[in-house]
Amino acid sequence: MELSKNRTVRAVVFLILSLYALITITPFLWSVSTALTKTHHVDLLLQNWGIPPEPTLDNFRYLLEHGDFGRWFLNSLIVTVCTTVGKAFFNSLAGYALARIEFPGREFWFWFIISSMMIPNIVILVPRYLIVHHLGWLNRYEGMIVPSLTTAFGVFLMRQFFLTIPKELEEAARIDGLSRFGIFWRVVLPLSRPALAAQVIFNFMEEWNNFVWPNLVARSREMYTLTVGLQVFKNEHYSFWNQVMAGSMFLTIPIIIVYLIFNRWFIRGITISGMKG
């Protein structure tokens, strides 16, 4: 909805928005500048308006030399990309069945899946760990990826989106002789790019920042993900602020990039799925 054309009103709104942006961005900028500061200068930052007295890339260099950040970054990437893609696919499959196919038990399964959103994660941690152990997946990518290949939230989101796609499109495809999967794959999914983008952002964020689970499953140093590695690094190095912040940049920047890429799709994605209920 357009604001009034009144210039004063617009100016005031703009001012308020800018002020709030200041509040959200300052801490982030602060962490960037801390990452560029030398250890013995950290306590001086405040007096210096957050500008490092002698900006330096030493912290990043130190991280690359002393941690296995390259390897950890790669692990995070493998795990996050696999789960993000897998989630997008499996959630869509399930969401499609729940939205478009008539079959007995549909309601039941829908609620069955939804109810898993309310379960406190901690309670299932140990049994889940035991199951993964039984499958022989400890310290392996499978153990980090497979348990999070679907989410109730994602199924829900995709189902809502599919409900908004006109049925006629599918009917036409069916008359052309496409199978159900063919319709899903060739007709429905291409139309769902916005909803998929929304999923990609949410899931990427969630997996990329996930700590508790990879910390249990990854045992050896070369299997750590970035979050685990960063925590390990902190414990090994007295957690000097500047280094911790530099390390956290490895975590934050990829997400911002993903957000920037998918943002446009994303806003539309939710729009169309409409959160209709």
Add this chain to the structure above:
Amino acid sequence: MRRKLAALFAALVVAAATLAGCGSKQESGTEQTQSQEQTGSQSSGQEKVTIRLTGWASSPAETKILETLLDGFRAKYPNIEVSYEPVNADYDKKLQADAVAGTMADVFYMDVLWAPDWINKGLAIPLDEYIQAEGVDLSDFEESLLRGFQMNGKTYGLPKGYSTLGLFYNVEMFEQAGLQPPKTWDELVETAKALTKGDVKGIVITPDHARFVPFIYMAGGKLFNEDKTEAYFNSPEAVQAAEFYVGLVTKHKVADTPKALGAEWAGDAFAKGRAAMAIEGHWMIPFLQEKAPDLKYGVVELPEGPKGRSNFVFTVAYAVSKDSKHPAEAFKLVNYLTSEEAQRQMIQLGLELPSRKSVAKDPFFADKPDRQALIAGVAYAIPFQYTANHAPYVDEFAKALENMILNGADPKTELDKVQAKFEQVIKQQ
């Protein structure tokens, strides 16, 4: 259709139940699968066994020197391979998860605080027969360290190193004020008073039982009876100690907590020059070297209380796990890593004090009065240890200290709560 659906659901439930069942069976330890993936390096030669070692490393330098030691071990025992798997985040949690799954490493770090629980629950095995077989002379280990890993007359771990608490003081501030480091409680108050000026407090006080408990002993009290079935958290001596410790902040106003001083922990506040004194351990030394290389500091023994001296000793042992298939070989590693020659290499790093008396006499320490002050404390220190199942009442203890220091709550009332919690927990056992 209905029936089919019901059948499917039933199948799922059965599958779930089976999985859960497998889980519980696994836990009860009737089947112990040895982890395959990490130990996979089976050479085709004669039986070469692999020993897995886990612990945490406080710095890359420590990891490096440990690797050097391990190379020495491999050279000495060519038929034993060692794989080192450090865990640096949530070590306790990971170890417990391993214990449940039956995949504990053969040799692991056991913190003295957790030793009663872990020994009680059978995570560590008694080492006596191996100690005898290898001819280890236990009398060379500091007695107060070893005691933390002995239960019912059996030894469950050999301590690798330790630290006691010391009083760290800022030399410059003391020189400016023309003061000597305090030797008694009264002197501590007086000195702190003289040093409290503007932004700077005389001493930084952590609301933490790990710093406070020695004061109870200095006041003539104690925490437990001999077999730890009774506790005396609210004894008159404990109340007196609390009044003194807390009083530094609330009554005399010569101290503050690290957070109040804008620091994360006491060492940080000390390094920032916000407090003239701090009660910390050996870990301060490398920390100060990096964080405040120009700060001149000294370390003395904790001041003497009305009924004498006391101290806490923090230590970690190498222990052999219940899941080890080769305990004899595993103990060879424990023995090697705690040996005199290994410790002589380890001390060069300056991360902790050696657990062997013979190594403590090493010339390395001769010109280091700060470390000597910490070594002196071990003679009369008690292990930083409570009982099995200590966490619930020790948490209550931590809360009590927070309440006293931050809210000015009454020490007796607060310590009564700790005592009550202890009794409740012990009754539950």
Add this chain to the structure above:
Amino acid sequence: MLRRLRSQKVQDIVTAYVFLVPTLMILGIFVFAPVFYAIYLSFFDYDILAPQNSRFVGLGNYLEAFQDPVFRKAVKNVIYYAAVVVPTQMVLAFLLALGVTSGTRFQNFFRVAYFIPTVTSSVVISHMFLYIYSTTGLLNHVLGWFGIPPHNWMEDVRTALPAIMAMNIWTTAGQYMVIFTAGLNDIPEEYYEAAKVDGATYWQRLWYITLPLLRPVTLFVSMMSVIGTLQLFDQPYLMTNGQGGPADATMTVMLYIYKNAFGGYFRMGYASALSVLLFLLILVLSIIQRKWFGQEVQY
């Protein structure tokens, strides 16, 4: 004909289950099986490290929970927390969404700026705020300009939880803003145009068009927000060294469950019982919310 219809139907059913099976299997194995196991454990005094000592206690764990002062304090804390945080962050998120869809300048920049706290890892944020809240930190620095004396925010039982609330509102408002933004974009511009023609003011349009049409989104956001706040864990864990201090002021139900399960209490059964209770609390509140928004939500 009939037969064909029937076979069509059977085929549909088969397809539906084929589509659903991956999801159901993964949820079944990694979510529901553990849940059943947890419910089962909640009737036992169970120590995962010494399972041989476990013992059936019936409803004992549940009865103990109702008597447990720490658990009661934790429940009180999360309800207080949710009661403040949910409405505040929703209003804030809604206002921000109005702002970034109002056609103001640099709209896209604001969208990214407001989202930044959401994407920053909670480890980083918690440490940053510890610094901001410390006695010599940023907040006291700023308050000092107005002559307000410094305060030790995280070590005062009265301000520790509100401090975490403020932080959480700041962190999550951006995420909900995005969802509201999407909802606002979904409202056809023609509705507003028509209202304008009828002479409705900005506020009238907001009240009679935007808010009613946004209801489903609002319900969705409020449900997510309540689930999120009741399961609060990361921030108090990271900001209080896992203690929930000072003196339980920031103890949450999840944190207490964690302590019982992994924090050295060795009480898996009790932790499971507390989890079941937390689940029930979330369920009840979710149902109340649906009633309260009082509308046929079409699932």
